[in-house]
Amino acid sequence: MPHTLDAEAVREWCGLALEALGRARADIDAINVYPVADGDTGTNLYLTAESAAQAVEAAFDGHAAATGAPSHPTLADAVRAMAHGALIGARGNSGTILAQLLRGMADVLAAAGAPRTADPGALKRALRHAAESAYAAVAHPVEGTVLTVAAAAADAAERAEGDTAAVARAAHEGARGALDATPDQLEVLARAGVVDAGGSGLVAVLGALAQALTGATAAPPRTAAPGSRADAGREAGGGPGKAPGSGRSPEAGPVTSCVVDAAAAAAAHAGGPAFEVIYLLEAEEATVDRLRARLDALGDCLVVVGGDGLWNVHVHVDDAGAAVEAGVQAGRPYRIRITHFGAAAAAGRGHGAPGAATAEDAPRGEGPRPRRERAPRAVVAVVPGAGLAALHREAGAVVVATRPGEPPVSGELVEAIRRAHAHEVVVLPNDATLQHTAAAAAEQARTEGVRVALIPTRSAVQGIAALAVHEPGRRFDEDVVAMTAAAGATRHAELVVAEHQSWTMAGVCQAGDVLGLIDGDVAVIGRDLVATARTVLDRMLAAGGELVTLVLGEGVPDTVSELLTGHVREGHLAVDTVAYRGEQQAVPLIIGIE
16 A cells, blocks of 8 residues: 655655665665775765754654654655755765755655645646756756766656655666666766666665555665676666675675776766865855855865755865855855875775874864874764863863754764774763664674774763873773773763653643753753743752752853852752753753763
8 A cells, every 4th residue: 555745654765765775885886987986875865864864763753752652744845854864964075965855855745735645746836846856956066977867867757657656766877777787977987887876866765765655675776887898787686786696686786806907997077076075054045155256266076065054065176265265155054074186096996994083173274184103092072062072172072063053963972983093992872862863873883803892882071071081091991991880880860951842751841931851751840941041950969979960051140050059069068069051052051970
């Protein structure tokens, strides 16, 4: 029975797309020869889809928390979350284009007055607008790429008859046909004997959409060019998906035996710019138009996607500093990533390869850092505010900074582990919702030869406690045990402001109430930050404690810590208090008690 295209279908689509790209990631990386043969298209698409899927899950969780009942958001809310998540998590040329495709669909499906479910006509219009907006986002569109595949999907969808499931199936089949034809349109693909890598990823994403609406598993995307030696190997081995002598079953997904011609891959970027520059940009649309013209003059492969004040900028240039400076002139760039293609190629894989020269939030004009000897041990910590970030850096940690509603994906944590450049790494996620993400990143880093330990810190104050006892000179296991014990002995609380009326474990709260969450559960509801914090402190200290840590959020006056310090001093004589300016945006006050 086909499903309707509603919020739940979008959620299922995102999950299935992530699974499909996860299965195809290595195969797509292997055929990545255009526009740069850096072997990371599959990985970039996976990380972009992961960010989109996380944003949709957050939308569902937020809706349930706001209503206090098991329900789901509207279709408009779900597709907006999907598009925003893809935008902020977009990686590389292919991921940036995928983000724009999803945004283009969201623009139609979330239009004013849109119903809770989309009809076939809406899906057709969404696919067409997605293709057109992706073409518009690329400075110099090239046929035989993911753009061609997206346009073919829209063409096939418009010809389809039937319900939304039939439209999705047609779009997927149209995309598969266009993908097979990409080697005839782009010479570098024909020389290498492969189809377009980005297009292959889009076929996987559209196959996931068809599967979400029909329940039928979609065929995996092709990787070898039709009629090529690798494609012939598939047929000789007993059908698609099985190479001669490989023992690989047809159900196993795309073949991995397709080896790209090395000369063709090298020629794909011969004489091209040296750096890839990517950043998020907060700017007005008028300034972004000028930015496009400036970056187009600096380099190639320019893709600028987004809108409503937030953009994702991707460009290949020789002068990385000038590309970042152009962003500074246009607005506020952040999450800046600079990758040197030569270093990536020498490492044998894409930007994130161990030893690749990658700069996260590098100073303007600064190229990739030189290779250096690995440190014995390092700590990677996720933190939500500038003050907390500075505090963790002072303690020697490599920091992954977060913003409200923008949790890091596993790829960001893997890159932070690589930046640490150490044989042994301790990861502090500092958030209960990031445990699975951090675990996936740790597992990936272990495959690259790094010894990683994950300490399940659920709050920044637990991370502070763990760092306080960190001793690189100890044996790794002993250091991890000591840090885990310190984090586990630190109870934590947060003071937040309720956005909606809701049911909580402490009763019904109204919008504007101050909620005191102890170890993640609402324990106190009040109207005043200081008064509520006092109640929280008294409840927590009733079970004992020697040290109170107060972390003030953005805009919270220092008088708050002074009043709370005085309260602790008067009521709990043997307890010390320390306060920091964390500058976290979403949580006015974090409390830790050791």
